[in-house]
Amino acid sequence: MKYVIGIDIGGTNIKIGAVTLDGKIISYIAKKSRIFKDKKSAIKNLIQSVESVKKSLKENTLIGVGIGIAGTVLADRGIVYQSPNIPELEGIDIRKELSAKVSYPFFIDNDANVFALGEGWLGNAKGYKDFCCITLGTGVGGGIVIDNRIVHGFDGTAGEVGHIIVEPEGAPCKCGGRGCLEAYASSTGLIRMAKQGFKTEKATALRKSCKDNAKNMSPEIIAKLARNGDVFCRGLFKKVGHYLGIAMTDLVNLLNLELIVVGGGLSNAGDLFLETAKKEMQKRSLKVPGKRIKIVTACCEEAGVVGAAHIALKGIRAL
Amino acid sequence: MKYVIGIDIGGTNIKIGAVTLDGKIISYIAKKSRIFKDKKSAIKNLIQSVESVKKSLKENTLIGVGIGIAGTVLADRGIVYQSPNIPELEGIDIRKELSAKVSYPFFIDNDANVFALGEGWLGNAKGYKDFCCITLGTGVGGGIVIDNRIVHGFDGTAGEVGHIIVEPEGAPCKCGGRGCLEAYASSTGLIRMAKQGFKTEKATALRKSCKDNAKNMSPEIIAKLARNGDVFCRGLFKKVGHYLGIAMTDLVNLLNLELIVVGGGLSNAGDLFLETAKKEMQKRSLKVPGKRIKIVTACCEEAGVVGAAHIALKGIRAL
Numbered sequence: 001m002k003y004v005i006g007i008d009i010g011g012t013n014i015k016i017g018a019v020t021l022d023g024k025i026i027s028y029i030a031k032k033s034r035i036f037k038d039k040k041s042a043i044k045n046l047i048q049s050v051e052s053v054k055k056s057l058k059e060n061t062l063i064g065v066g067i068g069i070a071g072t073v074l075a076d077r078g079i080v081y082q083s084p085n086i087p088e089l090e091g092i093d094i095r096k097e098l099s100a101k102v103s104y105p106f107f108i109d110n111d112a113n114v115f116a117l118g119e120g121w122l123g124n125a126k127g128y129k130d131f132c133c134i135t136l137g138t139g140v141g142g143g144i145v146i147d148n149r150i151v152h153g154f155d156g157t158a159g160e161v162g163h164i165i166v167e168p169e170g171a172p173c174k175c176g177g178r179g180c181l182e183a184y185a186s187s188t189g190l191i192r193m194a195k196q197g198f199k200t201e202k203a204t205a206l207r208k209s210c211k212d213n214a215k216n217m218s219p220e221i222i223a224k225l226a227r228n229g230d231v232f233c234r235g236l237f238k239k240v241g242h243y244l245g246i247a248m249t250d251l252v253n254l255l256n257l258e259l260i261v262v263g264g265g266l267s268n269a270g271d272l273f274l275e276t277a278k279k280e281m282q283k284r285s286l287k288v289p290g291k292r293i294k295i296v297t298a299c300c301e302e303a304g305v306v307g308a309a310h311i312a313l314k315g316i317r318a319l
Numbered sequence: 320m321k322y323v324i325g326i327d328i329g330g331t332n333i334k335i336g337a338v339t340l341d342g343k344i345i346s347y348i349a350k351k352s353r354i355f356k357d358k359k360s361a362i363k364n365l366i367q368s369v370e371s372v373k374k375s376l377k378e379n380t381l382i383g384v385g386i387g388i389a390g391t392v393l394a395d396r397g398i399v400y401q402s403p404n405i406p407e408l409e410g411i412d413i414r415k416e417l418s419a420k421v422s423y424p425f426f427i428d429n430d431a432n433v434f435a436l437g438e439g440w441l442g443n444a445k446g447y448k449d450f451c452c453i454t455l456g457t458g459v460g461g462g463i464v465i466d467n468r469i470v471h472g473f474d475g476t477a478g479e480v481g482h483i484i485v486e487p488e489g490a491p492c493k494c495g496g497r498g499c500l501e502a503y504a505s506s507t508g509l510i511r512m513a514k515q516g517f518k519t520e521k522a523t524a525l526r527k528s529c530k531d532n533a534k535n536m537s538p539e540i541i542a543k544l545a546r547n548g549d550v551f552c553r554g555l556f557k558k559v560g561h562y563l564g565i566a567m568t569d570l571v572n573l574l575n576l577e578l579i580v581v582g583g584g585l586s587n588a589g590d591l592f593l594e595t596a597k598k599e600m601q602k603r604s605l606k607v608p609g610k611r612i613k614i615v616t617a618c619c620e621e622a623g624v625v626g627a628a629h630i631a632l633k634g635i636r637a638l
Contacts, residue, residue: 154608163572177603250569255477256473289476
């Protein structure tokens with residue numbers, strides 16, 4: 001039996017799994033991406049992770065590694081061009097660096113593309129041919145599938161749903177733009193919006209939960225308060241939903257998709273914003289594509305690992 | 320020698336041409352689309368137009384007809400589902416209606432898709448594989464080409480660039496939404512914005528040119544004044560450019576295209592807004608796709624007719 005390793009590198013977590021050729025994860029580890037100190041430590045750490053997962057496999061059964069990385073990835077060339085949430089990887093020819101150290105082939109792509117491939121292969125998008133995965137995490141990623149194929153665009157950077165403009169004169173975005181979806185519907189966007197009201201009376205409960213220190217805020221704390229009925233925290237998630245619905249409208253009108261899959265850490269609070277997003281999208285979108293679209297949450301947080309395994313398998317077959 | 324007829328039906332004009340199999344227009348007529356009074360007169364008129372162009376051809380040389388129509392067209396099924404700018408065609412199974420009356424095969428698609436095919440076949444997008452055509456006319460249409468193929472989406476309604484949201488709480492759009500590109504960067508959008516300031520002092524020159532009657536306004540009059548330095552009219556076109564730039568940013572970030580082709584009647588005033596649009600897009604878009612994209616104007620106003628001929632040729636080959 002042969003295996004591939006799938007690695008999903010987000011702004012907060014790294015997930016690594018050994019995966020069978022039909023997509024079953026047989027061993028899995030997760031760690032924080034802030035263990036990367038600089039380029040060198042990032043490469044070293046990735047190799048250590050691969051080696052540690054490899055130990056769970058019989059000798060000579062590992063045939064390749066696929067990696068999904070949050071940021072602008074030039075997939076064909078194996079280069080991480082821009083990664084605001086994992087700056088340690090920015091500018092790295094990651095395929096070359098890793099291939100120099102170990103003997104199996106490496107393949108990379110954007111983390112949201114890889115997530116979409118995982119959802120399409122074995123997750124909630126299985127059987128759909130036109131869909132988009134939106135990952136709401138530290139940032140907001142997207143993977144667009146049209147006619148069963150990931151849309152890479154000319155340089156391989158397509159799918160940046162997080163940089164759909166949802167509030168033209170709105171908050172500055174890490175990308176250098178303004179009013180991008182990512183500035184509102186990501187963990188960092190949520191925290192940013194919470195900070196704006198943190199010192200006001202309406203945030204009393206939130207302040208209490210954070211021991212009066214805005215640095216202690218987390219999406220989990222805000223979600224817990226929102227579920228308990230706190231008006232301020234509920235309002236923050238309504239904003240997330242409002243802006244997500246605007247971005248979804250653009251996707252629906254532009255691409256007439258069958259399905260949007262919403263994943264990423266923040267989607268664990270989907271009960272607090274997905275209905276708002278759907279209503280906003282239904283209100284705004286064109287009749288036919290608005291009626292067509294279904295919105296679902298991701299199958300599981302391992303979809304990225306499974307998708308990363310998928311790019312390795314596809315890559316190996318094409319070698 | 321064989322020919323196809325290409326028909327391009329926009330909100331203002333209908334253009335009809337007899338086209339050779341390698342894309343040369345050998346006869347061409349244009350008329351106003353407001354000659355359509357109702358469904359029946361629209362069908363009758365279209366057939367008359369085909370017959371009149373057919374007269375310029377030798378007997379038995381016409382092999383098919385392709386039609387591009389402004390609106391939501393279910394291309395596979397030959398149905399015009401939604402057409403805010405040509406309501407007389409709405410709900411018509413146009414392929415069935417026309418095929419019942421004449422003996423050659425008919426093929427339809429959205430007018431902007433057809434325009435994109437024309438630009439890609441023989442126009443300014445020739446040789447590009449990932450591009451989008453934006454038609455700024457009575458409304459705003461779009462045709463997206465990825466990997467040399469039109470993106471139709473699940474129902475065939477994809478490419479609605481005019482319904483990218485560029486000002487979430489902005490002007491109501493004919494589609495039922497709000498703040499769509501079409502509400503700003505179309506002839507009707509331009510006139511709407513001009514009306515808002517028409518009674519103020521800053522519109523003095525415009526009022527004079529229109530004999531103090533807002534109904535006399537046209538994009539041509541506004542463009543003429545803008546070129547003569549009128550601040551109010553220049554400002555209107557700056558707004559067109561501003562919003563077009565926001566929509567272009569979404570396209571660039573989402574699809575990492577090589578090229579955007581801007582056509583349609585309003586693009587005749589491209590000198591007054593395209594630079595603004597480019598700057599806005601460059602300021603807002605992600606580094607790699609923002610650097611990649613080229614913006615050009617359409618080759619010619621016949622691109623729609625050539626593209627309509629193209630869908631007829633493709634359709635016939637697939638029969």
